[in-house]
Amino acid sequence: MLDRVPDTQTVVEGGYLEIHIRATYPPDSNSIILDTNPWLPNFWGLRNALFVDSTGGHGCCFIHPDYFEAGAYGITFIAAVFNGTVWLVDSEHVTIIVWALGDANADGSANVGDVVYLINHIFKSGLPLKLVAAGDCNADCSLNIGDIIYLINYIFKGGPPLKVGCATAQRQAMSPPSKTNN
Ligand SMILES: [Ca+2]
Ligand SMILES: [Ca+2]
Numbered sequence: 420m421l422d423r424v425p426d427t428q429t430v431v432e433g434g435y436l437e438i439h440i441r442a443t444y445p446p447d448s449n450s451i452i453l454d455t456n457p458w459l460p461n462f463w464g465l466r467n468a469l470f471v472d473s474t475g476g477h478g479c480c481f482i483h484p485d486y487f488e489a490g491a492y493g494i495t496f497i498a499a500v501f502n503g504t505v506w507l508v509d510s511e512h513v514t515i516i517v518w519a520l521g522d523a524n525a526d527g528s529a530n531v532g533d534v535v536y537l538i539n540h541i542f543k544s545g546l547p548l549k550l551v552a553a554g555d556c557n558a559d560c561s562l563n564i565g566d567i568i569y570l571i572n573y574i575f576k577g578g579p580p581l582k583v584g585c586a587t588a589q590r591q592a593m594s595p596p597s598k599t600n601n
Pocket of ligand 2: 560
């Protein structure tokens, strides 16, 4: 009934993610009911997440993570339809990884370790960034020394807040930060 959905999706704090859901039940997809577990908005998990059932088997989850929400969050999408005798149910589980701004080394926060990680990545062909947008601290959509300076100013000199990055190239396989909320 439910189309498969990529089981891990990422978004940076302050960023925006949409997860589109589609379910079919011939001949009448209009009878499908879509929902999520936990129900959204969920004030014990991602606060700025909403799910809308647009009917006809179409739904969309809108996620706009707040700052300080870095971590991993599980959402199960559920489709249900009554076939005249019993309820048929299908589900898809998705883990949403929320990355902290400036968290280039993916340990859950921005600190001097990320400065070192960015220097190694940009100048010494060091380890790949797990989420490039998280290292794009000045949000000019590229990774370079400007991001290192911006991050140093933020951490050590009370500089302007980190911005929601937009660099997307070099995306690599990733593992989630340690904090887990389900
Ligand atoms: Ca970090
Ligand atoms: Ca940048």
